[in-house]
Amino acid sequence: MADLDLATFFLALLAGAIRVGTPFIFVSLGECLTEKSGRINLGLEGILVSGAMAGYAVAYLSGSAWTGVLAAGGTGLLLGLLHGAICSLPRVNDIAVGIALMVLGTGLAFFLGKNFIQPQAPSLVAIGLGGWSDDERVRSALSINVLFFIGVALAFALHWGLRSTRWGLMLRLVGDHAESARALGYRPVLVRIAATAAGGFLAGIGGAYLSLYYPGSWNEGLSSGQGIMAVALVIFARWQPLRCLWAALLFGAAGAIGPALQSVGISAGYYLFAAAPYALTLAVMFITCRPNQTLSGAPGELSLTR
Amino acid sequence: MNSRTNLYRAGALLLPGLPTLLAALTTFVLFMLFLLLQGKPAWQACQLVVQGAFGSAFAWENTLQRAAPLMLTALCVALPARAGLIIIGGEGALVLGGLAAAVTPLWLPAMPVSVLLLCMALSAMVVGGFWIGLNGWMRQKRGLNETIGSLLLSYVAIAIFNQLVEGPLRDPASLNKPSTIALDDSVMIGPISDAFQVHWGLVVGVIACILAQVLVRNSVTGFSLQVVGGNVRTARMIGLPVDRLVILTCVLGGACAGLAGMFEVAAVQGSANAAIIAGYGASGILVAFAARQNPLAIIVCAILLGGIEASGSLLQRRLGLPNATTLILEGILFTSLLAWEALSPRIVAWRLRLNERALQTQGALQHG
Numbered sequence: 001m002a003d004l005d006l007a008t009f010f011l012a013l014l015a016g017a018i019r020v021g022t023p024f025i026f027v028s029l030g031e032c033l034t035e036k037s038g039r040i041n042l043g044l045e046g047i048l049v050s051g052a053m054a055g056y057a058v059a060y061l062s063g064s065a066w067t068g069v070l071a072a073g074g075t076g077l078l079l080g081l082l083h084g085a086i087c088s089l090p091r092v093n094d095i096a097v098g099i100a101l102m103v104l105g106t107g108l109a110f111f112l113g114k115n116f117i118q119p120q121a122p123s124l125v126a127i128g129l130g131g132w133s134d135d136e137r138v139r140s141a142l143s144i145n146v147l148f149f150i151g152v153a154l155a156f157a158l159h160w161g162l163r164s165t166r167w168g169l170m171l172r173l174v175g176d177h178a179e180s181a182r183a184l185g186y187r188p189v190l191v192r193i194a195a196t197a198a199g200g201f202l203a204g205i206g207g208a209y210l211s212l213y214y215p216g217s218w219n220e221g222l223s224s225g226q227g228i229m230a231v232a233l234v235i236f237a238r239w240q241p242l243r244c245l246w247a248a249l250l251f252g253a254a255g256a257i258g259p260a261l262q263s264v265g266i267s268a269g270y271y272l273f274a275a276a277p278y279a280l281t282l283a284v285m286f287i288t289c290r291p292n293q294t295l296s297g298a299p300g301e302l303s304l305t306r
Numbered sequence: 307m308n309s310r311t312n313l314y315r316a317g318a319l320l321l322p323g324l325p326t327l328l329a330a331l332t333t334f335v336l337f338m339l340f341l342l343l344q345g346k347p348a349w350q351a352c353q354l355v356v357q358g359a360f361g362s363a364f365a366w367e368n369t370l371q372r373a374a375p376l377m378l379t380a381l382c383v384a385l386p387a388r389a390g391l392i393i394i395g396g397e398g399a400l401v402l403g404g405l406a407a408a409v410t411p412l413w414l415p416a417m418p419v420s421v422l423l424l425c426m427a428l429s430a431m432v433v434g435g436f437w438i439g440l441n442g443w444m445r446q447k448r449g450l451n452e453t454i455g456s457l458l459l460s461y462v463a464i465a466i467f468n469q470l471v472e473g474p475l476r477d478p479a480s481l482n483k484p485s486t487i488a489l490d491d492s493v494m495i496g497p498i499s500d501a502f503q504v505h506w507g508l509v510v511g512v513i514a515c516i517l518a519q520v521l522v523r524n525s526v527t528g529f530s531l532q533v534v535g536g537n538v539r540t541a542r543m544i545g546l547p548v549d550r551l552v553i554l555t556c557v558l559g560g561a562c563a564g565l566a567g568m569f570e571v572a573a574v575q576g577s578a579n580a581a582i583i584a585g586y587g588a589s590g591i592l593v594a595f596a597a598r599q600n601p602l603a604i605i606v607c608a609i610l611l612g613g614i615e616a617s618g619s620l621l622q623r624r625l626g627l628p629n630a631t632t633l634i635l636e637g638i639l640f641t642s643l644l645a646w647e648a649l650s651p652r653i654v655a656w657r658l659r660l661n662e663r664a665l666q667t668q669g670a671l672q673h674g
Contacts, residue, residue, distance in 0.1 A: 089648035104637025110630030275465030
């Protein structure tokens with residue numbers, strides 16, 4: 001019996017890692033891109049929520065889930081563009097703007113999404129990978145959304161892109177040392193705006209995953225800080241896209257510990273486990289940080305690490 | 307003295323208010339535009355916001371009631387900001403401070419109400435101060451970034467709160483809304499007076515802001531803090547106890563946020579429950595930045611934001627607009643306030659020029 005319980009537990013953990021972790025993949029890759037350019041976007045929470053709303057609304061109105069995903073990305077792109085543009089003005093604090101945009105994005109999503117709480121939009125399809133097992137639980141745990149695979153592919157693509165393409169090099173240069181980028185004839189402000197907009201696009205898609213797949217409907221309590229957590233996740237991942245992928249899965253798994261334990265009958269500390277990803281990040285940062293020394297891998301222009 | 311001299315002088319004096327004025331104007335236009343695009347009566351909505359925030363005695367009471375915790379959570383951002391720290395985890399300190407205040411009377415023997423209230427306030431301040439102080443300590447001793455650290459600690463605080471309120475500290479009588487054992491009516495903090503139905507948290511908030519102003523402007527500690535915030539190397543060179551100063555401001559800021567939690571518990575909710583996790587922490591960050599980290603300006607900004615939030619129910623009742631309307635207004639307002647801040651370097655230049663003109667015309671008058 002104990003064997004079965006353990007198997008159930010790990011299966012729930014794995015399923016949770018993928019199911020809960022997928023939006024984290026998109027948001028953290030987006031934030032990673034933004035932070036690589038030397039800017040930070042705390043408004044991703046607002047972008048995530050408005051992306052979720054826009055995605056759900058458009059999917060409902062058009063009848064196509066993928067149109068919804070694109071609309072969510074577009075919404076994120078616009079809000080990211082706004083953040084990037086405002087932060088480019090002199091003497092503007094990007095952390096404060098991020099929080100203001102978080103309020104604005106959430107407000108817009110709640111206001112415009114009021115009519116979409118009831119109707120049922122078409123949801124994204126899941127690919128069943130569990131055909132080789134008769135166990136219902138295994139099959140449901142292994143039915144994975146296409147967006148997960150896109151996210152994984154994206155992480156590898158970004159990893160390669162940042163390391164070996166001209167664009168990636170330029171982005172990293174702008175984030176590390178704007179002066180030398182300028183000396184080489186690049187325009188740091190434009191690069192940063194573009195990176196923030198692209199980051200917003202990805203966060204919007206993460207939002208669409210929330211409303212169109214898991215939990216799978218639009219309501220106002222949809223996101224519980226996933227957007228804002230991405231900032232910590234990117235630090236956890238030391239600004240590397242591939243590590244963002246692993247970290248997102250780890251966060252998903254850590255977030256699923258409470259429910260997974262509950263599924264095998266252990267409910268003590270259920271609420272405390274909700275803090276597992278945050279406590280984990282804190283512990284890792286606490287251990288790896290040194291006074292008077294920036295974190296290895298941190299973009300030099302990032303206000304957070306300077 | 308002629309009128310032109312005076313005109314230049316007045317211009318130089320009023321210029322710093324220009325960004326705020328432009329931001330208010332931008333907000334008005336954008337908010338109207340948004341409502342018009344939605345096919346809602348925009349002008350009427352704007353009127354209702356003002357009416358719901360400041361239009362009647364009842365509106366004022368509602369506004370000030372909401373402004374009280376905002377002042378205290380804004381101080382949690384503004385005080386550490388003097389030392390150059392951006393703390394965004396005030397919510398955590400508020401929540402745990404509120405919890406501490408809620409359980410203090412349960413664990414203490416019977417004693418006079420005033421002493422009991424003092425103990426509640428103290429425990430809330432100690433817990434809140436410890437929570438944000440931890441951020442300061444981690445930053446100074448380990449180099450852990452305080453913005454992210456405070457954010458993470460805030461989530462940890464909320465999880466601890468939920469675990470305790472759902473578990474060991476839960477009142478068995480609270481069925482579908484878990485909360486701690488309700489406070490006795492005698493320790494509930496009442497309104498300032500029958501004619502003015504706002505709890506004492508407002509008075510404490512205003513006093514805290516004034517004390518903070520005295521601390522940062524008129525004390526040696528405040529000056530030292532400014533040196534630390536300006537340039538740490540200089541501060542260390544002239545022998546300031548940098549670590550102690552930074553941690554101290556964090557503790558003070560956290561104590562303020564903890565106090566806000568105590569008032570939410572002892573003046574509004576009557577027990578610690580999930581309703582105190584209402585986003586006062588995030589709103590406090592906005593207030594602090596809008597006030598440019600100036601404690602006296604925080605009083606004004608907190609009242610303004612409290613007013614916007616208070617007007618939500620009137621908008622809902624009269625026009626059927628969703629609650630989120632006030633969030634949109636807030637978001638637009640703070641985004642434009644921050645964006646227009648970009649003018650400030652130019653304003654310094656314009657002011658200098660105006661003052662120069664004033665002196666020139668005055669000089670011309672004397673010599674001519």
